[in-house]
Amino acid sequence: MKFCAVKQYFDDENNNNITSGASTTMIPLPNVESHPLAILITYCKKHLKIKANNADNKKETEKEMEQYEQELLKKVMPQELTELILAANYLNFKEALDFFCRAVASAIQNKSIEFVRKFFGLESDFELGEEEKLREEFAWSFEGVDED
Amino acid sequence: MSHYVPLELINSILPRLPVKALIRFLCVSKEWSALISSSNFTKNQLSHSIETNSNRTLILKETCINLPLQSRFFSVPYSDNDQFGKAVQIYQPLHNWDILDYCHGLVCLLFYKYKEKEDIVIWNPLIRKYRKLPREPIDEPEFSCDSFSRFGFGYDPINDDYKVVRIAEFYEGPVLMDFFEVKVYGLKSQCWKKIEKQLPIKEIWSMQSVSLNGAFHWIVEQDDRLESILAFDLANEKFQLFRKPLNEGMPILDVLGGCLCFMGVVEETYSDFWLMKEYGDESSWTRIYKIEPGAVPWNIDYFKPLLFSKNGKKVLMEEVSLFWYDIEKKRGKMVKNQSFPKRFKTATCIGSLLLLDGDYVIDLKQKKNKRKR
Numbered sequence: 001m002k003f004c005a006v007k008q009y010f011d012d013e014n015n016n017n018i019t020s021g022a023s024t025t026m027i028p029l030p031n032v033e034s035h036p037l038a039i040l041i042t043y044c045k046k047h048l049k050i051k052a053n054n055a056d057n058k059k060e061t062e063k064e065m066e067q068y069e070q071e072l073l074k075k076v077m078p079q080e081l082t083e084l085i086l087a088a089n090y091l092n093f094k095e096a097l098d099f100f101c102r103a104v105a106s107a108i109q110n111k112s113i114e115f116v117r118k119f120f121g122l123e124s125d126f127e128l129g130e131e132e133k134l135r136e137e138f139a140w141s142f143e144g145v146d147e148d
Numbered sequence: 149m150s151h152y153v154p155l156e157l158i159n160s161i162l163p164r165l166p167v168k169a170l171i172r173f174l175c176v177s178k179e180w181s182a183l184i185s186s187s188n189f190t191k192n193q194l195s196h197s198i199e200t201n202s203n204r205t206l207i208l209k210e211t212c213i214n215l216p217l218q219s220r221f222f223s224v225p226y227s228d229n230d231q232f233g234k235a236v237q238i239y240q241p242l243h244n245w246d247i248l249d250y251c252h253g254l255v256c257l258l259f260y261k262y263k264e265k266e267d268i269v270i271w272n273p274l275i276r277k278y279r280k281l282p283r284e285p286i287d288e289p290e291f292s293c294d295s296f297s298r299f300g301f302g303y304d305p306i307n308d309d310y311k312v313v314r315i316a317e318f319y320e321g322p323v324l325m326d327f328f329e330v331k332v333y334g335l336k337s338q339c340w341k342k343i344e345k346q347l348p349i350k351e352i353w354s355m356q357s358v359s360l361n362g363a364f365h366w367i368v369e370q371d372d373r374l375e376s377i378l379a380f381d382l383a384n385e386k387f388q389l390f391r392k393p394l395n396e397g398m399p400i401l402d403v404l405g406g407c408l409c410f411m412g413v414v415e416e417t418y419s420d421f422w423l424m425k426e427y428g429d430e431s432s433w434t435r436i437y438k439i440e441p442g443a444v445p446w447n448i449d450y451f452k453p454l455l456f457s458k459n460g461k462k463v464l465m466e467e468v469s470l471f472w473y474d475i476e477k478k479r480g481k482m483v484k485n486q487s488f489p490k491r492f493k494t495a496t497c498i499g500s501l502l503l504l505d506g507d508y509v510i511d512l513k514q515k516k517n518k519r520k521r
Binding site: 082085086089097101102104105108109110113116117120121122123124125126131134135137138140141142145 | 152153161164165166168169172174176177178179181276
């Protein structure tokens, strides 16, 4: 069970001695929206399928996962990545969290400060002159940055 | 629409970034600035760099015999699949330094001439910061004599500190005295400390030490004329002696693939490479290869081994330039890269934020331009 938060729910249910006779159970996930959840479910199913297909060959699993991840990234908008990270974190889905963190790092690594602030919904909270000082000190790190 | 991402998740994203981006993102917000410059983050990021072998860079120091004051430094990105990028000139803290040793993205530079005071600098070239060590006098004995110093730079994992060692030997005329002065500088404490213990040896042969597993190593000669390997542990400040794996050839030490590497070199004849597979276990000395005539189209001499290729079948080595030695095929092939200087020495770096609180390496050209404005 990859969604550890969901697993936790089932474990809690069993501990309370509620017989889960019904085949469908509604699990409340108030912090996850349906779109990212759908992507995570697909990711999870794909991951398990690839793992099963390549039971003994770890390298093949990694290779196939990488290919799938590249394809997935083409379909996901960069702005959706933060949603996916939050969802994967809430669900305690380690592999997906790791993947989406890597994807975000890749997406922002050559971007400007302004882009990053917009991406994470942040604002500059520096005192007057503080930011200018930092920018001057580390001017070299701004060279070759992607245009917004 | 962006969602607020809590700092703990930001902390899972940031260590994966190249250090140039991390430096730039110090300007995003106060919170990011505090996070990135924290010592915990530095540790995290370094672990991640080491694990994923990311931000790998070679630092090349041009060796111009004719114009030593104009030796330039270059950085060359080195990818996961053993490909070299373009060499780009970088700014170094002052000129005419030699590379002493390197570790975790730090390069230790030394300027030393016999009978003159030395200058030592620890430098993080990827974030352009450095720290110059304070000059430390040699506590000369009462009678007049000359001294000669040897140096080493390495990491002490027990104290999580980076250290420089200086061993001074003394001469009365041509006669070597039977005592040494050992001092160690710690990057954390930023000061020198004298080691009171005496070395259990007669003479040191290595020009500089080799650092591994929190210890410095030298080829030494003991009283009974036996040549061995001396190890000095930085944490518990103890000396230990190891047997060499062979007695033929000029003995030289290095580090390769995280193991102590011993080379027996006979000029124009062979260069024999052994690794101590289990540190401290003399029985684990294993020959990994021997370069013999025909394997390389140039004179066989001491070639410094730098690193293994990703599949472990080749070794990147330093001659006047760089070459790959294929262990199975027993063939050496020069690395052809037009952007490399003709002759150089190499240090290997990974991305780290160590010395973020150090001094800036000022680009002399930029400084001149500023003054003009």
